[in-house]
Amino acid sequence: MEFQDMKEKFLTLLNNQSLIAATISQPRLKSNDLRRVRLKPIELKGIYTIQLEYQYERILKHENIPVDLFAAKLEQLLEQFRQIHAQFTDQTLHIQLSKKNKVLWKSEQTKENKKINLAHNRQKQYLLEETTIHPFLVRLGVQAENGAIKKQKYDKFKQINRFVEFIDDALDYLPKDRTIRILDFGSGKSYLTFALYHYLKIVKNLDIHVTGLDLKKEVIEECNQIAQDLGYTDLQFLVGDIQDFNDETAVDMVVTLHACDIATDMALARAVKWGAKVILSVPCCQHELNRQLLSPALEIMTQHGLIRERFAALATDSIRAQLLSLVGYEAQLLEFIDMENTPKNILIRAYYTGKKPSADDRAKYDDFIQFLSAKPFLQNELQGLL
Template identity: 50%
Template sequence: MYPVDSLRNLIHDIFEQNSLITATWSQLRRRDNVSFTKVQVKPVSIKNQLHYQFAFHHSNKVLHENLTPDEAEERMIQLCEETFRQGMLCTVEADYQILISKKYKVSILTKSPSKTAANLSHNRKKQYVLEEGIPVSFLVELGIMNEEGRVLARKYDKFRQINRFLEMVQDVIQHLPEGRPLTIVDFGCGKSYLTFALYHYLSIQQRRSLRIIGLDLKADVIEHCNDLAKRLHYGDLKFLVGDIADYDELQEVDMVVTLHACDTATDAALEKAVRWGASVILSVPCCQHELFNQIEAPVMEPLLSHGILKERFSALATDAIRAKLLDLLGYKTQLLEFIDMEHTPKNILIRAVRGQAGQTEALWSEYTAFRDFIHADPYLERACADLLPGDGGNKPEKITEDAESGKRKPEAGSCDHC
């Protein structure tokens, strides 16, 4: 016999390892406190996200409830502690028969596994760039996979995000130069999940010679990333402490990545990429405050008079301006959904590859008409004025901290809240 804590730990481990195939709870502790008599649980995929479906069996109907892994673990513990006296948990590793006495003493009988994991949804299984079930060293080190290649339940969203990012890289890999080592810079790399993923994909899977430099302001984060790169033997992956505006150690870069660099730090990174002649730019902007205080358009007052709507419109307008300016600067630009809207509103990725996007005169006319309509004065236009047609204004002086103006120097660090 075991204390009830043993059962809680078992359930926690099953959800942590994402190993549950099916569970059944029966034998009510009291028949007068619930209207259902049995609950069955199984993992399902909903919009490519892992959930657990609870089927509550009543006398004349079955009601279903789909829960996230954290919610499912909590509900499972509640059912065994308050409602049922018997359970059968079938996992990839083993079957566990659970018996709970009136005094909450637990008996756990372990048997060989009787079931195999099934397809989680009616849809075809998604084929990821990094496949589940195949151990990937950096994912194991970062706590996303276990050593057998199983993705931990609480890290499944991160696993999907990494694969989504690599899919976007996969689509533009043909635009990167051939026949020589690649140089890639990641501005505001943060904890560098995607930096390690990019290195693994290009160096190990695609067998490309390359060097990747990650830049961030947080010295402790950079130290951790360098230690991890050393443990993984990623010899051509280096991390440096520094900000975007001051970084000038390279003359030519093939790919620039900037994820959640704050406000105009994104624009500073885009300017660097353009002046380096980068073949590919991948940018997820963040905290677009610049246009919020600039936008004026009386005809749009029903929208702009509401702060939350003005903030969202300002962010969308900022990214639209960036995309059009990149088109004018010699790129073909797409705005793509990076991760699902339910996770974060900051989910737009700007993907640009070198190549003529259209007639420069027409693009400039479209851009200036929109810019002037909302009375915008974008940092990126001023920064790249010498590269743009027409009079884009004077290039701004380097932005520094100013107590009176409140302006901030563009920084490579990503937001803590992103």
């Protein structure tokens, strides 16, 4: 088969709208930092389109091209690469090119025609769009300067967007007539703190003041410098501990991410006492209950260290959510990010509604605590409010 015939035949297959996925690979030049290009069909505004994912060593880029305009792009790609592997609904195709563009064409019919779901293949729409350059993401190394999400930071990009979704959901519970005070305990490198500020201040144009708190002085200094560079005048970072922070008497939103063991409970208790309307907490290292478990009925589980640890973690977060509901919050336990990225993926989301708990709600809590022989730190901290 001649080179020109191969291109026309491949384009005909694409125009038949039977493509499932394809990979163009084997760069002709070793100096080419573009390693491969993946193709998949999507539907954009009712138009059948080929989405290209350019895979460089460290970053990914995307481009969408209507299929009837794809010929020029294919010509360009075949100048750079020597191999195409494609899956269509009725066949698997392998094309190999020599240095002089001699064509090896191998096609294998599939036993059953595969189906294409163009709607399923649509690119996920994030609140912080991939196609938009976000200065804070560039400054934090998640985006390249041209806006492309760096390959090794894509999970972080998804995590940030998931967090922004929670922030967006909470907007109705925040005040509209004054400055919104927000505290982030254990802010660390502050990816999510900067995302929170960017979304509420830059995107939503709300009047906010955000404070990030962490124990690591060098991290705080770096975060303050980044905030200054970005012009985030209502964002500050302080060195401090959750237990010793007394600069506020009232706060509207409290965020705590991966505060270890009872540090999470300290943050939750402070949030409640400050009258926070919104609490977002991702706990970590729940050891307190693990040490207290004395229920004989659970020994078939708790005799195994791994199971005991996991059960204690789930029970601890359930206790926290129930305690928050007993002091007037609507509390939920939600998946924060995919379990494949980290097992620490439960988020406690609580909105203050002022709803009074029923006697049955309190009885269920008391029965559970008695069954576990537990003495939760958070219960003690909230004693005067329960």
